[in-house]
Amino acid sequence: MPDSKLLGQLKNLLAEDLSRSAKAKRIADAIQVEGPYRWVGIYDVDFQRGLVVNIAWSGYSAPSHPAFPITQGLTARAIAGRRTINAGNVADDAGYMTTFDSTRAEIIVPVLDLHERVLGTLDVESERLNAFDTDSQALLEECARVLEPFWTGDK
Numbered sequence: 001m002p003d004s005k006l007l008g009q010l011k012n013l014l015a016e017d018l019s020r021s022a023k024a025k026r027i028a029d030a031i032q033v034e035g036p037y038r039w040v041g042i043y044d045v046d047f048q049r050g051l052v053v054n055i056a057w058s059g060y061s062a063p064s065h066p067a068f069p070i071t072q073g074l075t076a077r078a079i080a081g082r083r084t085i086n087a088g089n090v091a092d093d094a095g096y097m098t099t100f101d102s103t104r105a106e107i108i109v110p111v112l113d114l115h116e117r118v119l120g121t122l123d124v125e126s127e128r129l130n131a132f133d134t135d136s137q138a139l140l141e142e143c144a145r146v147l148e149p150f151w152t153g154d155k
Helices: 004-015 020-032 073-081 134-152
Strands: 039-046 051-059 067-069 085-087 105-112 118-126
Touching: 004 020, 004 134, 020 039, 020 051, 020 118, 020 134, 051 118, 067 073, 073 085, 073 105, 073 118, 105 134, 118 134
Parallel strands: none
Antiparallel strands: 039 051, 039 118, 051 067, 085 105, 105 118
């Protein structure tokens, strides 16, 4: 059962009167403290420009790839398949784009609209191997569903 406290917190953040970047930063911070997550990024997927663009992040350093083609990295598979990509050991995944040398596991959760179009992604990284079990994946996927209005502007 996904953590209703975090999901409630995200719903409250969506209702706050903040700039889009400030809201994204608060969302990333809320998710980052939820688990053994060293870094969380919130990204827009811009199909017209063919780019994935960071809106905000939470962790010790800015993303090494603030914008990159939608055809690169684990994110490309999440976008193309419209499904979560959970890499328990990034060293074993040829599609992984090195962001931080200490990253051992990464999960990319696409944010979909009602028509299953990818609007954005949640990118969560950990220094622990296999950091994202089925419960944490389910929670992050539910976060993506709750956060869909962040991209669509729906209340």
